[in-house]
Amino acid sequence: MHLTQQAPAEPGVAEWPVWTTTARVVTTDPSVVAAARRLVEAQLAAVDQAASRFRPDSELMRLAASPGRPTEVSPLLAELVSVALRAAAETDGALDPTLGSQLSMLGYDRYIAQVGAAGDAQPPVSGVSIHPRHGWRDIRLDGHRLTVSRGVVLDLGATAKAWAADHCAAAVVRELGGGALVGLGGDVAVAGTDPAQCWTILVQDGYDEPASLVTLGTARGLATSSTLRRSWQRDGRRMHHILDPRTALPAPTVWRSVSVAAETCLEANIHSTATVVRGSQGLASLRQRGLPCRLVRDDGSVVALNGWPA
């Protein structure tokens, strides 16, 4: 009797554009990758319908029609708002989901690919009224009843995409078995069994940027927040999408990008984004939490902390 050792099958891969970035699904069993893509597409469509700032028919934008009143929202939107509020509390407000109006006033009121041309036609930044404004503590969520103050547009982008990556990866494994990776731009989540060589991720914020090739051990999520992406010109100034809630303006670019590995992609994203907002002060918080992380300074030099491979 002959025993032949078969090489493990190559993982299945599907990739497509979504939310002005690229969605990528990888399954350890290549025969299920098409079904996995359908599952992920359905989940992302549901998140988009619930929480998009760029669709007038989204549940989030329809909230603006009933400011100051408790409104019954879908379980999905309630969950996404709840996650955003937890992130705000955990970061002491460095992540604030009430900055949607400010982002719109700065020109980011449509898909980023469409922002460039329209941005310069808007009033100068100095003329943008940003105060007084409400903060995350003014949002009321009681079960599925959500109350948002007049003039507030929620922006759940910081957390919703990472949450979606986690939930999509979990859903693929739950429905199809095996192991799965779901990547949505900078947000990468894995679930189920690892492939033979473990999940290998290239962390690189653009072709000319410094790169780091890592495999995920116990981490199930990895997120990179960047001031290079989703940026546009406005009034002769370069804008990016990560606002500092204290100024309601783009956070000063101390870090070009921050990558964090954590138990979930959501946790990783919360701390990568908060570090961009906090600038140099963010290092102490990352050290204290002990999350492996990699930061690229504005001059291109790299800081690796808490066990991130040098």
Place this chain on the structure above:
Amino acid sequence: MRAESHLRDTGQRRVRLVTAAVAAMGAVGSLAVAAYAGLAASQAADSQDTPRHSAASSSANNTSAASTSSSGRSARRSSGSAQAKVVRPAQPAATPQATSSGS
């Protein structure tokens, strides 16, 4: 009567002295236990490169924070291996399954 009273007073003083001595020994013992526990916790922190240990060597200054990190790795070789289980360096020839490119 006076002798009995004297003996009783003396006995009570002795009891108080002995009680105070035992209490003092107990306090010393507690301090020793606390010191030992502190030492053990410190050693555990050293071996795991816990956030507490990292915070002690942290700095608001980027440059010094980075150099602290680098020297910390070389000084506490075992600390890196504990954290490396979360993220590990990949083989240079490995093909990545995904790119985390910022968004």
